[in-house]
Amino acid sequence: MSAEVWAWLSEKGGVGKTTNVINVGCQLKEQGKNVLIVDADPHKSASSWSALAGENAPAVVIVEDNLKNDVAKLRQAFDYILIDCEGRLGDRTIDSMKIADLVVIPYAPSPLDVWGNDSLVELIQARQQVTEGLPKAAMLVNVADKRTTLSRTIKSTLAEYDLPVLKSSTSRLTDYIETLIEGKSVVNLGVDNKSAFEIRMLTKELQEFGNE
Numbered sequence: 001m002s003a004e005v006w007a008w009l010s011e012k013g014g015v016g017k018t019t020n021v022i023n024v025g026c027q028l029k030e031q032g033k034n035v036l037i038v039d040a041d042p043h044k045s046a047s048s049w050s051a052l053a054g055e056n057a058p059a060v061v062i063v064e065d066n067l068k069n070d071v072a073k074l075r076q077a078f079d080y081i082l083i084d085c086e087g088r089l090g091d092r093t094i095d096s097m098k099i100a101d102l103v104v105i106p107y108a109p110s111p112l113d114v115w116g117n118d119s120l121v122e123l124i125q126a127r128q129q130v131t132e133g134l135p136k137a138a139m140l141v142n143v144a145d146k147r148t149t150l151s152r153t154i155k156s157t158l159a160e161y162d163l164p165v166l167k168s169s170t171s172r173l174t175d176y177i178e179t180l181i182e183g184k185s186v187v188n189l190g191v192d193n194k195s196a197f198e199i200r201m202l203t204k205e206l207q208e209f210g211n212e
Contacts, residue, residue, distance in 0.1 A: 003036070003078040004210055005071060007100035007135075012116040013087030015106045016142035018045045019176050020202075021084040023195075025058040026185035027203040033079040038063050038071060040092045046084045052183025058082075067095040089119055097124060102210045103137040105163070109144050109154045121161050138209060140202070141169040164209070168202040171195070 006024075008017040021037055028035045035058035039046040050060035063070050071081060085096045097103060103124060107113045124137045139158045146152060158165045170176070175186050175195040186195035 003075045003081045004102065005075070005081045005083065005100045006102045006104060006206065006210070007083040007085060007096040008104045008106060009085050009093050009096060009120060010087055010106055010117060011089050011093075011120050012113060013043075015087070015108045015113060016170065016176075017041070017087070017106055018043075018049075018084050019180065020104065020106060020140070020142065020170070021082045022046060022049055022058075022180065023176070023185045023187065023199045024203050024206065025080070025082050026187040027199050028080050028082075029056075029058050030187050031203075034077070035059070036061065036074060036078045036081045038067075038074075038081060038083045040064070040067055040083055040085045040096065042086055049180055049183060054183065057183070057185075067092055068099050071099050089123070093120070094123070097127060097135060100135040102206065103135045104140050104166075104206070105137065106140045106142045107154065107158060108142055109148065114154065114157055121163060125162065136210060136212075138164040138166050138206075140166045143172045144169050145172045166202070166205055166209070168198065168205045170198050170202065 008021050010017060025035045025037050037046050037058050037060040039060055039062045044062060046060050047062055074081060083096045086092050105117055141154055155165050173195050175189060179186050186199055189196045
């Protein structure tokens with residue numbers, strides 16, 4: 001067994017990386033997968049959530065240095081390793097890109113977020129050119145409010161960047177915040193909950209995209 005490594009990368013903070021990682025990790029855990037979340041964000045929000053979450057949640061480890069070596073050592077012990085990285089184009093982001101099988105680039109629907117990852121996208125595309133298309137990478141629309149024009153049009157705007165835009169997205173719903181505060185995830189809210197449905201669809205799409 002060798003884990004699939006998925007990394008959430010962005011040049012900006014506040015775009016929902018940690019929320020995605022925790023909820024997708026919990027959905028994979030619900031599928032019976034052995035999941036590790038690597039907290040490589042200086043804010044250590046995933047680790048703070050883990051302290052509340054209890055034994056049934058995905059394991060979380062803090063990795064500050066030697067990210068490449070530490071993840072390589074852990075790959076044989078898990079089905080999935082999800083990296084929650086810093087919100088800037090620093091060494092941890094670059095190392096995560098190099099070791100990931102799949103990179104998720106989340107965007108909040110605002111002009112500054114749409115423009116904010118240009119350097120990261122260029123770096124990933126340059127990497128793909130010399131590594132036979134690896135890592136796979138896709139853009140994700142997060143915390144969308146479908147009442148706004150930009151939320152409705154952002155996917156077509158992102159499509160201009162020559163990276164796939166995921167069909168799945170997440171909405172600006174309080175469920176995401178309230179469950180994290182309690183050390184839970186939206187997966188705990190049941191199959192009929194909208195947020196839980198979004199995470200199921202996102203996880204399914206990432207699994208299918210990673211296996212293409």
